[in-house]
Amino acid sequence: MISNYWIGGTIAVLMSITTAATAQDRALVRAAKSTLAQIQDNSFAANREYCGLLGVSPSGQLVVTNARKGRVDSCTPRDFPSDDIEPIASYHTHGAYDPDADAEVPSLGDLDADTDEGLDYGFMSSPGGRFWVIDTARQEVRMLCGLGCMPSDPDFVAGDWGPIKKRYSRNELVRRENEG
Numbered sequence: 001m002i003s004n005y006w007i008g009g010t011i012a013v014l015m016s017i018t019t020a021a022t023a024q025d026r027a028l029v030r031a032a033k034s035t036l037a038q039i040q041d042n043s044f045a046a047n048r049e050y051c052g053l054l055g056v057s058p059s060g061q062l063v064v065t066n067a068r069k070g071r072v073d074s075c076t077p078r079d080f081p082s083d084d085i086e087p088i089a090s091y092h093t094h095g096a097y098d099p100d101a102d103a104e105v106p107s108l109g110d111l112d113a114d115t116d117e118g119l120d121y122g123f124m125s126s127p128g129g130r131f132w133v134i135d136t137a138r139q140e141v142r143m144l145c146g147l148g149c150m151p152s153d154p155d156f157v158a159g160d161w162g163p164i165k166k167r168y169s170r171n172e173l174v175r176r177e178n179e180g
Contacts, residue, residue, distance in 0.1 A: 027062055028054060029144065032091045032123035033131055039067045040125055040151035043093035051075035051092035054123075055085040064091075073101070074109075089121040090114055090134075097127040097153040102161050106132050106141040108173040115139070127153040130164070139170040 031054060039050045049070040055063050063085055068078050075092050092110070094103040104126045114122035115136045122134030124141075129152035131144045143166045147158060168176065 024062075028089060028121065029123075029133070031062055031064055032089065033144075033150070035064055035067070036091055036093060036123060036125040036131065037150050040093060040129075042067075042069075043125075044096045044127065044151075044153045047072060047096040047098075049073065049075035049092050049095050051077045051090060053077045053080060053087045054089040054091065055080055055087045058084050067091075087117070087119060089119055089123060090117070091123040092125075094124060094126050097156040099157065099160050102176070104128050104130055104161060104164050105168060105173075105176065106134050108170070108177055110134055111136070111139065111141060111170060111173060125150045128156045128158060140167060141173065142167045 035052065043050050046069065049072070050067040051070055052065040052067045054065075057063055063080070065078055065080060068075060070076065070092075072095060077090060077092075080087065090113070094101075097103070106122070106124045110122060110124060111134050114134050120136060122136070124132045124134065126132070129148040129150040130146055131150050132141050133144055134141050143164070146164075146166075165172075
């Protein structure tokens with residue numbers, strides 16, 4: 001049921017993954033970034049998170065679920081309609097800019113949710129246009145590209161939550177949340 005999968009409008013619905021981990025990782029990052037870039041504006045306009053899953057079919061094809069509209073600070077993606085697809089990553093936006101919300105960095109809850117779901121990765125886009133990967137094996141988050149590399153909320157104000165590092169360990173996320 002190809003119509004159940006979406007990789008941003010005119011982009012091919014299914015992408016081939018090679019057996020090499022680096023090629024698979026690059027394809028996964030490209031699919032996540034493209035999908036998130038296309039839903040950022042809707043996320044800002046609705047001030048809601050949007051989320052979904054990326055997975056691999058038995059034939060090695062990368063598949064992406066349609067984005068689901070969530071709440072202001074949470075979103076639960078729909079499962080794949082087939083048990084044959086292995087979920088490997090999530091994706092989600094962090095909604096519109098809010099000076100009271102530390103939305104430029106993935107949260108500890110984001111890391112825990114992907115870990116609890118047994119996903120290898122999660123991808124997140126921020127109101128300031130940052131693009132992050134959540135690495136559950138390493139229990140860390142890494143910025144893949146900085147401010148403005150993705151669509152940004154026009155109301156975004158840089159610096160409200162201080163400097164943003166390029167990498168946070170689990171313990172650093174705990175400290176960041178406790179200090180916020």
